Amino acid sequence: MAIISAQGVEKTFRQPKRQSGLAGAIRSLFSRDYTEVRAVNGISFTIQPGEAVGYLGPNGAGKSTMIKMMTGILVPTAGTLSVLGREPHSNRITNAAEIGVVFGQRSQLWWDLPVRDSFDLNRHIYDIPTPRFAENLTRLTTMLDMGGYIDRPVRQLSLGQRMRAEIAMALLHDPKILFLDEPTIGLDVVAKDVVRKFLAEVNRERGTTIILTTHDLVDIEEICPRLIMVDDGKLLFDGELKHLRSALGSRRRLKLEFGTDPGPITLKTAHLVTDEGAAKHFLLDSEQTSILDVLTELGSGHDLKDVKLEEPDIEEVIRTFYKNKVQAGVAP
């Protein structure tokens, strides 16, 4: 049974229309027009227990809105949403006891107190039995290497240390689902690496379902086998990361290096994009085309020295996708 199910979920915000200039601002005091912004537009998906899912999209795509609906903060305008078998907004408190939430840009720790005090408060709020709390605290402190600063006030911690503490706090009560909204934002390379490895381990070892929104594709590559990609509130892609390239029509690049320039080459299976004489760059026409297909078509009459197949990296795939959208006249 799915741990999360979204069927045609929509969220519409009513926003005042801004009028330009001082006169417009004064006019808007007396008569205000509103516009409806559909932040989430008919999104459907299901997530099984133990999955790690990356929720990806540009700014304003509706990622945070979807997370807020799944955690019960916002009420969907339409559609049905079920988390752990319940409607999150109408069972917000019950739901909250079984989920953990980390906001990358909003701390849940008490700023002036040592990290341990925030953890201890959560022990009472989540009604965590003392032995389980002690065990989880020891395990998380060790895994996230927090021993050196757990008794220091939060205000004295670096961003990376704080984020590790936020994640540990969200896991103290053994939530069934961990929601993370941009958990690596602003972290340095080392801190990001620690957080990613830890989350992947929590998902793998403890079976905690992870839903993660991010701008950083490396987060998804290292933590989430499955990717849900949204834009303008709509679902663009839902599947395994490895299938994203073909789904978005991105093609692999093949470089053929010859001992001497073989002259112009035309192939049915690949499209020539750059000709440097002895080095020629092709785009493969389909995901099914293999190097063998190309080499078979090329034949043996050339002085072929080297063959190199380049998979477009995921960041490039998505960048190209959004660039094409802008060129087509649709703002991403």
Place this chain on the structure above:
Amino acid sequence: MARLHVVIPALVHTFIRSKTEYPGAMVLGWLSQFAAYGSMYTAISLILARFGSLGGWVWPEIALLLSFHLLAYSLGASLSFVQFREMEEKVRIGTMDAILVKPVSTWTYIVFSGLNIGYAGHIVLALGLMAWSLTQVDVTWTGQSSLLFVCYLISAAMIIAAVMTMIGATALVWVKSNHLYQIFFGFWELARYPLNIFPLPLQLLMLTFAPLAFMAYVPVAATLGKPVPLLGDYASAAALLAGPLVTLIAMAHWRWCLRNYQGAGG
């Protein structure tokens, strides 16, 4: 669901620990509030000493009114004012979201994670002035009248906490609502004085839409047996019911705002 008898003390304990990180600022806050209210009350007493009475109320009666006003306000506001004044900021920067994902009532979390011990100075001054004024006014105290007086005080404190809750809750929908506190404190100032000195429309307003006459004047007048405009013999019952009634309205408003919370975007 979280057990409130465990969660509330834990929240208060954590909040007090965070405040005692800056003990100097905390003590200075108490002293400054004590001095500010003390000097204001001294000024009022001096004016009364010059003119004898205000709307038929002499200084010990006014002192009881002022101390009741301050004590009811302190009790109600310690549960609400700073917490709900910060609501606008919580919504704007998104920390409200972090509260909404806790398995505890949002109102309980907000109120007790910010229980304002800064009102200690107010309470000490109010209790001192009240203790003196009660020995000076002409009231025959019985068990029933004492209990009634305490109930009046609780009802008045409920009005304060309820109105503050409503203003704070409005920020969940409007994002900005702190300007409403300025309106509140305008009526709050007026509530320090006998209602009968004000024109009829203002009296009517302070007994209905801005019911702050019930936070001090109506209960104290009922205690002293003074006539209350518009309410007459119903003053005592109205003073008792006003708090629970405004609280019910505030609860409905709070729930509606929470359900219509949109965040501030992002």
